[in-house]
Amino acid sequence: MxxxxxxxxxxxxxxxxxxxxxxxxxxxxxxxxxxxxxxxxxxxxxxxxxxxxxxxxxxxxxxxxxxxxxxxxxxxxxxxxxxxxxxxxxxxxxxxxxxxxxxxxxxxxxxxxxxxxxxxxxxxxxxxxxxxxxxELACPGGMAAVIGLDEGVLQEICQEVIQGLQASDVRHPGQGQVIIANYNAPGQIVLSGEQQALEAALQIAKERGAKKVIPLAVSGAFHSPVxxxxxxxxxxxxxxxxxxxxxxxxxxxxxxxxxxxxxxxxxxxxxxxxxxxxxxxxxxxxxxxxxxxxxxxxxxxxxxxxxxxxxxxxxxxxxxxxxxxxxxxxxxxxxxxxx
Structure with missing residues (x-):
């Protein structure tokens, strides 16, 4: 039944x-x-x-x-x-x-x-x-939960970072990429991306009012172009x-x-x-x-x-x-x- x-x-x-x-x-x-x-x-x-x-x-x-x-x-x-x-x-x-x-x-x-x-x-x-x-080994990165910003703001931040990190010599499709990886719950969204891009996005998120940024216990940029x-x-x-x-x-x-x-x-x-x-x-x-x-x-x-x-x-x-x-x-x- x-x-x-x-x-x-x-x-x-x-x-x-x-x-x-x-x-x-x-x-x-x-x-x-x-x-x-x-x-x-x-x-x-x-x-x-x-x-x-x-x-x-x-x-x-x-x-x-x-x-x-x-x-x-x-x-x-x-x-x-x-x-x-x-x-x-x-x-x-x-x-x-x-x-x-x-x-x-x-x-x-x-x-x-x-x-x-x-x-x-x-x-x-x-x-x-x-x-x-x-x-993970080919393109080191990570993931972090962002508390207190809505998805629209975070999508804008990701786009800003991607455009700012554009390079002519792209050796991996994940290079310079960061996206929203997990829409976990209202007010709890996870970003994922190549290390430099993720760090830049998290810094901007803090500046724009994120209540908390929590690195996840994972060793790679899952659910992203990496x-x-x-x-x-x-x-x-x-x-x-x-x-x-x-x-x-x-x-x-x-x-x-x-x-x-x-x-x-x-x-x-x-x-x-x-x-x-x-x-x-x-x-x-x-x-x-x-x-x-x-x-x-x-x-x-x-x-x-x-x-x-x-x-x-x-x-x-x-x-x-x-x-x-x-x-x-x-x-x-x-x-x-x-x-």
Whole structure:
């Protein structure tokens, strides 16, 4: 049975932390199987990196991306496992009306939607991380959240910086580029770009009244022209990944509308690495479709914080620990979401 008022959300890069997933690995056979599949597919102990670090290695894009997806899917598996044991019949599973993921969280959403298996997504997200890491090295940059300026002002600032840094000798498509990468929530927008361009944009933003500028815990300029060379290679990887039509509509980062076919998913996931994440519009779309309850499944609570700004009347339930799984199962029962 599809629960029409529910959506599952999955976090993106920056939500990683050493120790994540260790509790659910110890408590849930289903979660342990997710980690085992990732470890076996990737050929190294990703699970140990999640549980014990070191932090610097975990933070590296090539590791952080598969780690976040593995942990998110482990919590999802444990949640469904706990629901299964809590009800006399598992013939009516807890199925959301929609799924969505922020940036790399879209890979977690792929699995939740039934479009890709665990081994397939492990290979895909590791390659995604590798390709984006290559562009980090080729054109160093970063990302920063800007609090208190609207998108119009920030777009103008980005254009000013790009025009001011125009050079005749452009060795990389990201050189001198900075754009709005994440429309996270009203008043919280993330800029991304090549280092010099990003620093210039942030300085102007402060001068024009930004309340706060917060550098993100990422090592590259994701969702910007710096990542443009990775798009074609990502498209190739997707072309050889076994993908099915999603059983649950996945709301895409680029268009903030449902993706319902293999072709749409492949196009989205390739272009997404260098395109802006329309998260505010994603949540607004879900609310417009009648979603009132969101489950944020995976490390951290970033998406819940954004939801408070976008969908003020909605309920967001975090699942990032075994204790939270137990609370979520109780809430599902109390809300009558599963019979």
């Amino acid at each position: 599809i629960t029409t008022q529910v959506a599952f959300l999955f976090p993106g890069q920056g939500s990683q932390a050493v120790g994540m997933g260790a509790d659910v690995f110890a408590a849930s056979p289903a979660a342990k199987q997710v980690f085992a599949t990732f470890d076996q597919t990737l050929g190294f102990a990703l699970s140990e990196l999640c549980f014990a670090g070191p932090e610097e290695t975990l933070r590296s894009t090539i590791n952080a991306q598969p780690a976040i997806v593995a942990v998110s899917l482990a919590y999802l598996a444990a949640f469904q496992e706990a629901l299964s044991s809590s009800y006399s019949s598992w013939s009516i599973p807890f199925t959301p009306a929609y799924v969505a993921g922020h940036s790399v969280g879209e890979c977690s959403a792929l699995v939740a939607a039934g479009a890709v298996g665990l081994s397939g997504v492990a290979q895909l997200v590791r390659e995604r991380g590798r390709l984006m890491h290559e562009e 990542m443009a060379p990775a798009v074609a290679q990502m498209a190739h990887s997707l072309s050889v990944t076994a993908i099915q039509n999603p059983q649950i509509p996945l709301i895409g980062n680029i268009t903030a509308t449902p993706l319902t076919s293999v072709e749409e998913l492949r196009e989205e996931l390739a272009q997404q690495v260098a395109s802006s994440v329309q998260w505010t519009r994603t949540i607004e779309y879900l609310v417009s479709q009648g979603v009132t309850t969101f489950f944020e499944i995976g490390p951290g609570k970033a998406l819940a914080g954004m939801n408070k700004r976008i969908a003020k009347g909605a309920t967001t339930i975090n699942i990032s620990s075994v204790a939270e799984i137990e609370k979520a199962v109780e809430l599902v029962r109390e809300m009558g979401l599963v019979q």
